[in-house]
Amino acid sequence: AQSVTQPDIHITVSEGASLELRCNYSYGATPYLFWYVQSPGQGLQLLLKYFSGDTLVQGIKGFEAEFKRSQSSFNLRKPSVHWSDAAEYFCAVAASGGGADGLTFGKGTHLIIQP
Amino acid sequence: NAGVMQNPRHLVRRRGQEARLRCSPMKGHSHVYWYRQLPEEGLKFMVYLQKENIIDESGMPKERFSAEFPKEGPSILRIQQVVRGDSAAYFCASSPMQGTTGNTIYFGEGSWLTVV
Numbered sequence: 001a002q003s004v005t006q007p008d009i010h011i012t013v014s015e016g017a018s019l020e021l022r023c024n025y026s027y028g029a030t031p032y033l034f035w036y037v038q039s040p041g042q043g044l045q046l047l048l049k050y051f052s053g054d055t056l057v058q059g060i061k062g063f064e065a066e067f068k069r070s071q072s073s074f075n076l077r078k079p080s081v082h083w084s085d086a087a088e089y090f091c092a093v094a095a096s097g098g099g100a101d102g103l104t105f106g107k108g109t110h111l112i113i114q115p
Numbered sequence: 116n117a118g119v120m121q122n123p124r125h126l127v128r129r130r131g132q133e134a135r136l137r138c139s140p141m142k143g144h145s146h147v148y149w150y151r152q153l154p155e156e157g158l159k160f161m162v163y164l165q166k167e168n169i170i171d172e173s174g175m176p177k178e179r180f181s182a183e184f185p186k187e188g189p190s191i192l193r194i195q196q197v198v199r200g201d202s203a204a205y206f207c208a209s210s211p212m213q214g215t216t217g218n219t220i221y222f223g224e225g226s227w228l229t230v231v
Contacts, residue, residue, distance in 0.1 A: 004157075036222075043206065043224035044158075090157055094220075102148045102171075102208075103220065105157035 002027040002093045006106035013081050014114045021076040021109050023065075023091030032094040033074040034103065035065055039087045047089075050074060061085070086113045119144075119209050119223035120189075127229045134194040134201070136226045140209030147190040148220070149182055152204040164190060197230045204228075 003026045013019050025031055032051050036044040048059025055067040065076045074091060088110050092103040120139040128134050140147050145166050150158040151174075163171040164184035175182065179197075184190040194201055207223045 006157075041227070044222040092158075102150070102160040102163055102174075103158075104160065105150075107155075107157040 002031065002095060002104045004091050004093050004104055004106035006089075006091055006109050008109045009107070010110045010112065012112040012114055015083055016080050019076075019078045019081045019085070019111070021089050021091075021111070023074045023076065023106060024072050025074060025091070025093045026072065027093055027095065029095070030069075033065075033067060034092040034094070035059065035063070035074075035076045036090045036092060036105075037061075037087045038090065038108075044090065047076070081111075081113055083113045083115070086111055119207055119221050121205075121207050121223035121226050123226060124224065125227045125229070127231060128197050129231055130198055131196050134197050134228055134230075136192040136194075136205050136207075136228070137189040138192070138207030138209075138223060139189040140207075141211075141221055144209035144211045144221075146210045147184050148208040148210075149190070149192050150206045150208065152206060152225075154203070158206060161192075194228070197228070199230050202228055202230045 005024045007022050034049045035047040037047050038044050047063050048057050048065055050057050050067045058064050063078050065074055067074050088108045090108045091106045094103050119141055122137050147164045149161040151161055152158045161174040162182045167186050179195045181193045204225045204227050206225045208220050210220045
């Protein structure tokens with residue numbers, strides 16, 4: 001069974017600084033990988049996804065993520081954060097095979113933006 | 116083009132009452148997923164349904180919880196005899212086909228259940 005680890009529960013970054021949120025996954029085959037963002041009291045918005053091909057994927061709101069198979073990682077990055085980026089970020093993995101494969105989520109990283 | 120619609124958005128129930136959460140998938144989607152998000156936790160898969168069929172309920176608690184997705188109408192997540200530990204956000208997601216192509220899984224805005 002697949003699993004996702006987000007090692008950082010909270011991260012604080014100054015506005016305008018760069019950001020990297022870590023995500024490690026465990027899955028035997030090539031996974032489908034996702035990053036979602038959740039604002040307080042809101043649903044999940046898909047930031048970006050990786051299925052195959054170029055290991056550096058671009059998403060919405062200026063985010064990007066890099067799939068590194070050797071490290072089983074899919075870290076999320078943004079060169080310059082804005083106060084509106086403060087939210088909860090979830091990394092998720094789905095199996096690449098068939099079956100009733102929903103998404104397996106990490107526990108999330110809470111991003112705090114300092115002025 | 117309406118997205119995944121969940122209602123109610125917020126629901127308060129006393130211990131022992133029943134909670135019913137509804138989810139209307141996106142137009143053209145025939146697959147529905149329910150996830151639960153406990154405070155300070157990520158989302159946990161509960162159940163996967165197609166029209167009139169439960170495909171995978173491995174994440175559903177064994178008692179008090181049930182889900183359906185009838186031929187007509189929304190999917191319903193039903194929690195009987197609610198307890199305080201059921202307080203959580205319940206998210207519905209839908210897709211037009213079996214969920215291997217995750218880019219087609221769309222989430223609703225969630226239903227927040229509070230048990231008092």
